[in-house]
Amino acid sequence: MEMLRSLRPVGGLVCLTRYEYGMLGKYAYYLSREDIWFDVRRQQRKTLAIHILSKNKVEIRAPLKCSWLEIEQFLGQKLSWIINSARTYRLESLVPALTYASGSRHRFLGSFRPLVLVQGNQAYTSLDGDNIVICCMRPSSEDLVRRRLHAWYRHEAESYLPPRIAAINLLFGDRIKVPNLSIRKMRASWGSCDGRSNIRINSLIMRESPRAIDFVLAHELCHLRYFQHDKGFYARLSEVMPDWRELERQLTKWA
Ligand SMILES: [Zn+2]
Structure with a gap:
């Protein structure tokens, strides 16, 4: 596995690094204590899509011939949404963020x-x-x-x-x-x-x-x-x- 290059940091906090192995790719997002992995899956499809699979695993589904640049642009646009969704997902699945007192x-x-x-x-x-x-x-x-x-x-x-x-x-x-x-x-x-x-x-x-x-x-x-x-x-x-x-x-x- 070879590290290729980093995406532009977002808000000074994010370091998004791309690793590539053949046609498969992995992106990692680091934020102080936590990290989220973005796996790129190539498949027969026309558009890019994002699926949040678990608390720290996100899958990007990409058309077979989609360029890395296109994938990165797409990721750049969706990054804050992904991070927020993954975070709330994590809160929801691991920490009972909801309270169960009267009025909650x-x-x-x-x-x-x-x-x-x-x-x-x-x-x-x-x-x-x-x-x-x-x-x-x-x-x-x-x-x-x-x-x-x-x-x-x-x-x-x-x-x-x-x-x-x-x-x-x-x-x-x-x-x-x-x-x-x-x-x-x-x-x-x-x-x-x-x-x-x-x-x-x-x-x-x-x-x-x-x-x-x-x-x-x-x-x-x-x-x-x-x-x-x-x-x-x-x-x-x-x-x-x-x-x-x-x-x-x-x-x-x-x-
Ligand atoms: Zn299904």
Whole structure:
């Protein structure tokens, strides 16, 4: 692996260095204590795209013949967005940045709603106007409140997702049946599909807007038709949901 050259620093803090090995490339971003790796993946595609894969790994998907200069220009334009997204992703996945005290605000279907905590023997969680009301034995325990809230997201997902899956599956207009659904909390992805007839959706998706949720469902349903993220996959997804790119961007913001 050979180090080639550095991109112009951004805001004096960033050092972005490119390493190249054949047609594959790696960029590293360093900021005092942390670093993010940008892997370049070449594939049959027309445009450049960025995917945040995990807390410190970002993949840049580039057309086979795209020049390094084009990739760097693209990266330069998107850098602050990537860094912010990767940072909030990291906060979200590793450090519980959210608090679970009374009055703290949590998202449900895309809008922030204050928590109202009530003490009681009969535990329940429900929506009351704008508020998410959580009744439990120890409302002063943030850990307990967090678990109750996450259980509620899952419970809501169980009734919300199946009709959306059925409706979006119809948009594909073929004979492929509605898949089996499992809902669970996942750390690093919104959904997955085994390519047969099972999809798994992250219960925390209930924080997102209805359109963003539809995008995740359309993506996974598309995998029943195209297992890989190849040209056919994105062509089909674009037919069913022409604005999927914008919706995908909304999701990774973790706002
Ligand atoms: Zn996928």
